[in-house]
Amino acid sequence: MPASIRAIATHFPEAxxxxxxxxxxxxxxxxxxxxxxxxxxxxxxxxxGETSSDLACQAAARxxxxxxxxxxxxxxxxxxxxxxxxxxxxxxxxxxxxxxxxTSAGAVxxxxxxxxxxYGLGLAKAIIESGQAARVLLLTAxxxxxxxxxEDKGSLTIxxxxxxxTLVEAAGDSPGNIVGQMVYGTDGSGADNLIIRNGAFxxxxxxxxxxxxxxxxxxxxxxxxxxxxxxxxxxxxxxxPSAVNAVLAAHALELDQVDIVVFHQAxxxxxxxxxxxLRIPSERFLLAxxxxxxxxxxxxxxxxxxxxQEGRIRRGARVLALGFGVGYSWGGTVLNWEAGLSLPKx
Amino acid sequence: xxxQELLHEIDEIFYLSRxxxxxxxxxxxxxxxxxxxxxxxxxxxxxxxAIIVAPDAIAACVTVDDLxxxxxxxxx
Numbered sequence: 462m463p464a465s466i467r468a469i470a471t472h473f474p475e476a477x478x479x480x481x482x483x484x485x486x487x488x489x490x491x492x493x494x495x496x497x498x499x500x501x502x503x504x505x506x507x508x509x510g511e512t513s514s515d516l517a518c519q520a521a522a523r524x525x526x527x528x529x530x531x532x533x534x535x536x537x538x539x540x541x542x543x544x545x546x547x548x549x550x551x552x553x554x555x556x557x558x559x560x561x562x563x564t565s566a567g568a569v570x571x572x573x574x575x576x577x578x579x580y581g582l583g584l585a586k587a588i589i590e591s592g593q594a595a596r597v598l599l600l601t602a603x604x605x606x607x608x609x610x611x612e613d614k615g616s617l618t619i620x621x622x623x624x625x626x627t628l629v630e631a632a633g634d635s636p637g638n639i640v641g642q643m644v645y646g647t648d649g650s651g652a653d654n655l656i657i658r659n660g661a662f663x664x665x666x667x668x669x670x671x672x673x674x675x676x677x678x679x680x681x682x683x684x685x686x687x688x689x690x691x692x693x694x695x696x697x698x699x700x701x702p703s704a705v706n707a708v709l710a711a712h713a714l715e716l717d718q719v720d721i722v723v724f725h726q727a728x729x730x731x732x733x734x735x736x737x738x739l740r741i742p743s744e745r746f747l748l749a750x751x752x753x754x755x756x757x758x759x760x761x762x763x764x765x766x767x768x769x770q771e772g773r774i775r776r777g778a779r780v781l782a783l784g785f786g787v788g789y790s791w792g793g794t795v796l797n798w799e800a801g802l803s804l805p806k807x
Numbered sequence: 808x809x810x811q812e813l814l815h816e817i818d819e820i821f822y823l824s825r826x827x828x829x830x831x832x833x834x835x836x837x838x839x840x841x842x843x844x845x846x847x848x849x850x851x852x853x854x855x856x857a858i859i860v861a862p863d864a865i866a867a868c869v870t871v872d873d874l875x876x877x878x879x880x881x882x883x
Binding site: 498615652676677678679689690691692694695698699734737738 | 860
């Protein structure tokens with residue numbers, strides 16, 4: 462039985478950071494310029510003590526509350542996050558209990574970022590198609606705000622907190638949204654360009670390192686998230702076109718046979734450039750970062766949910782999804798959107 | 808793309824009127840020479856010259872003319 466995406470639900474924390482607030486803190490930018498460059502108007506920010514697993518729990522609860530699926534029907538839980546509750550135990554184990562999933566269910570954390578939904582989807586597909594479970598709950602969740610230095614205006618402008626719950630199940634006789642061949646890629650030579658250096662074991666005891674600036678003037682703190690924007694942009698220029706071609710080749714498709722392209726929603730500037738480089742018509746390209754910013758591993762399911770709610774994905778559409786980022790890591794697939802999503806009530 | 812056209816494009820990156828930059832200006836003395844300007848320049852060379860330039864090469868540039876040289880314009 463092929464794996465199919467049945468439903469997606471999202472959850473975001475209450476607090477909002479808008480462009481006027483950012484411009485007040487960083488006066489060399491205007492709210493208009495921020496939105497023009499990034500495509501982002503609002504970001505949600507988790508409260509003190511509110512963790513990724515809390516957001517994931519709420520997204521999953523919304524999915525269950527809709528009646529699409531009951532907790533006891535889940536055979537496997539995958540949590541994609543780089544902000545766990547603890548080093549141990551696995552946050553997915555804590556969520557199994559909080560969500561009331563069966564004790565017979567598998568549960569695992571996947572430490573992956575902007576490519577994470579694709580990697581989780583690939584694992585869910587493998588689990589389902591090998592007969593290990595009939596329903597997989599794929600949760601993606603991040604509280605990036607807790608990683609950022611309060612003066613890192615570049616990261617504060619782009620990233621937001623949020624979670625998505627994706628229900629993946631074995632397709633039955635009725636139409637589904639079939640997950641195609643998975644294509645992956647990794648290049649650890651880029652590890653230093655998206656990194657939180659301190660806090661784990663490589664730099665144990667080094668917390669409290671004074672921040673500096675990198676060669677481009679970006680704030681650089683080993684205790685916080687660091688992004689080398691120009692290097693990351695170059696990575697996407699080198700990698701995304703070839704990754705798209707690899708996904709198309711795996712499905713024996715040409716780009717003009719794809720109806721919708723959804724990339725990891727990094728920021729509008731980057732995606733506009735990639736869209737033009739790949740000559741993808743704007744009407745076939747999803748941009749959905751305005752209200753929540755870059756929510757890392759949850760951007761693709763959030764964009765798919767918004768597009769479904771807005772009626773932008775017709776039944777039978779071929780949807781090319783591609784995630785890329787920290788690692789470096791990337792991955793993609795084609796979804797055959799035969800059924801549409803079962804939409805939870807908002 | 809000619810050298811003059813490239814200079815006009817760099818004018819736009821810094822929100823300057825066309826024809827402002829001659830090439831001799833020091834980058835550090837131009838308002839707005841930051842990582843966003845670097846991204847804009849990488850984007851410009853990729854889209855107009857099909858060159859993916861290394862950020863370290865941009866960081867090593869001192870003047871606008873140094874940026875122009877990265878474009879590998881014919882006859883330059």
